[in-house]
Amino acid sequence: MKFKLIALDVDGTLLDDDHNLTERTKQTIQDVHDAGCHIVLCTGRAPASTLPILQELGLEGTMITHNGAATVYADEKGQALVNEFTFTLSEIQPMLDYVRREGIHFDVCTPFNMYIERIGEEERLMYQKYLISPKLVTDVTELGIPLVKLTLFGQPEVLDRVQREWDEQKLYGDLRMIRSGDLFIDVMSAKANKGNALKALADELEIEPEAIMAIGNYYNDMEMMAFAGLGIAVANSPEDVKQAADEVTASNNDEGVHQALVKYCLELV
Known part of the structure; x- marks a missing residue:
């Protein structure tokens, strides 16, 4: 598989407008994970409200939270802070x-x-x-x-x-x-954004940007989409976010994440 890390925004991207995950999207993400790809949720949410989504996906690992201000590792033992950008x-x-x-x-x-x-x-x-x-x-x-x-x-x-x-x-x-x-x-903090947090994680994992896909829907996703080798916007994104992306997939209500992963990951396995 060309991609080794998939960065997924949560609200408005991974979840539909009712804040639900479809079964097909969950299965597709599991298939991509099983093929050897890191799945990283990159969200404005706090760790406590991100972890249930990670668990619903049947995964554990790193979560980029608070729009890049805090990176947390979660597994069956609990949660540990990896990195943070603070202010007073x-x-x-x-x-x-x-x-x-x-x-x-x-x-x-x-x-x-x-x-x-x-x-x-x-x-x-x-x-x-x-x-x-x-x-x-x-x-x-x-x-x-x-x-x-x-x-x-x-x-x-x-x-x-x-x-x-x-x-x-x-x-x-x-x-x-x-x-x-x-x-x-x-x-x-001026240093805090999803792109910087994703870069720090990629450096730690020794993954080049070309092997990273990022999918998002809003202005707070633009730095991570720019850093990734392939930045994808869902169709419900504002027009200038879509124009800044490399590709556009279907909306969050039409399983855009599922469609992108099938097209750029699973069909190329």
Whole structure:
């Protein structure tokens, strides 16, 4: 097989819009794995909400989580942190002041934990959908620990305004702000992205980029798609993400991951 590592985004790519895996996709991924290929989930999710997907696939191994800010190895013994890109609470204080003032929901994450200051029904349902159990605290700034991600959750028009104003004011300083979905904005270390995390893993495994396939659907997937020898966008991706990809497969609701793996892996075995 030409490819030795397959990097898969999860939401909007591997899972359909109801956050389900099809049986055919699971079987195809297992066939590719059995043929000797590393399967790596590369997601904005935390390890705790990524692990159930890995287990549903019948796999263990490395997960690139928090959009590249934390890489974790998982097996039957548990989870171990491989790599992280952190920042301090003081670096996000101007952004915390903004979202508190504007009433925008946010959470902050360490590799294995998420913290929130308030939660409503809309947020509760969102966390439930993503298999997340955040810890409620009075003030996240009192945590006093390094973080890997600040995430905002809100309606697209609200986050559009946040992006515009934070860009104009450079409110995120030396950190990196990305739109990880229509309803989410992530702020992380400038070094943290799926591409850098994938490169670090590939170096460790001694796998050349030409032997890597990456499949994604959104702007936070573009670095890993660019790093991989073959970067594939699913059909439900924004148009500029599809234009940046090497190939386009079917949508997440039409088993695009299955179709890509059959075409570029199994048919070439």
